[in-house]
Amino acid sequence: MAIMIFLLVVNLILLLVIFSAFLGFVMTRVPFVPTRASDIEFFAKELGISEKDTFFDLGSGDGKVCFLIEKQTGAKTLGFELTWWTHWLARIKRIFKGSKAKFVNQNFFKHPWSEATVVYGYLYPPLMKRVEKKFLADCRPGSLAVIRDFPFPGIKPQLVFRLPKNHEIYVYRKSG
Numbered sequence: 001m002a003i004m005i006f007l008l009v010v011n012l013i014l015l016l017v018i019f020s021a022f023l024g025f026v027m028t029r030v031p032f033v034p035t036r037a038s039d040i041e042f043f044a045k046e047l048g049i050s051e052k053d054t055f056f057d058l059g060s061g062d063g064k065v066c067f068l069i070e071k072q073t074g075a076k077t078l079g080f081e082l083t084w085w086t087h088w089l090a091r092i093k094r095i096f097k098g099s100k101a102k103f104v105n106q107n108f109f110k111h112p113w114s115e116a117t118v119v120y121g122y123l124y125p126p127l128m129k130r131v132e133k134k135f136l137a138d139c140r141p142g143s144l145a146v147i148r149d150f151p152f153p154g155i156k157p158q159l160v161f162r163l164p165k166n167h168e169i170y171v172y173r174k175s176g
């Protein structure tokens with residue numbers, strides 16, 4: 001009997017995860033695909049991200065980027081994630097890692113970005129015009145947008161890093 005209840009609970013959790021992933025994809029049109037750890041470590045070092053920075057991950061998935069940036073640089077990190085299961089996975093990982101990273105189950109377009117000195121996005125082309133507009137409208141002069149694979153359509157990057165497996169990191173600095 002106990003094993004039956006256990007299997008039922010596991011199946012229910014799995015169903016919830018699949019449903020939430022599907023719902024998340026319908027809402028955001030962006031699947032959860034994590035950035036490679038070595039790519040995160042590379043750009044953090046190249047850009048000199050430090051404990052003075054406030055780093056936002058736009059669509060933080062399971063929190064991997066925030067955890068690595070916090071560990072490597074000491075920056076304050078905040079991740080926004082709409083999909084329920086990845087958001088909660090990040091919150092659970094946070095406890096085990098003893099991390100101070102913050103995660104909100106919220107649409108990043110609905111939150112001001114003015115506090116961030118670095119915003120990171122691994123998103124999808126149809127979203128990028130809106131992300132570019134919000135970066136230019138919200139972020140303070142000198143802030144960076146670090147964008148993986150799908151560049152802003154309207155402005156030229158200050159830097160482009162070509163990474164293994166055909167990935168690219170585009171870096172934009174807010175002028176003014």
Ligand SMILES: C[S@@+](CC[C@H](N)C(=O)[O-])C[C@H]1O[C@@H](n2cnc3c(N)ncnc32)[C@H](O)[C@@H]1O
Pocket residue numbers: 024028030031032033034035057058059060061062064065080081082083086106107108109121122123
């Ligand atoms: C490709 S994954 C990247 C995850 C993580 N940033 C990384 O690089 O490992 C993109 C994530 O953004 C989330 N997302 C897309 N649009 C969003 C929005 N408007 N607000 C919050 N999260 C969003 C998706 O649910 C997905 O988990």
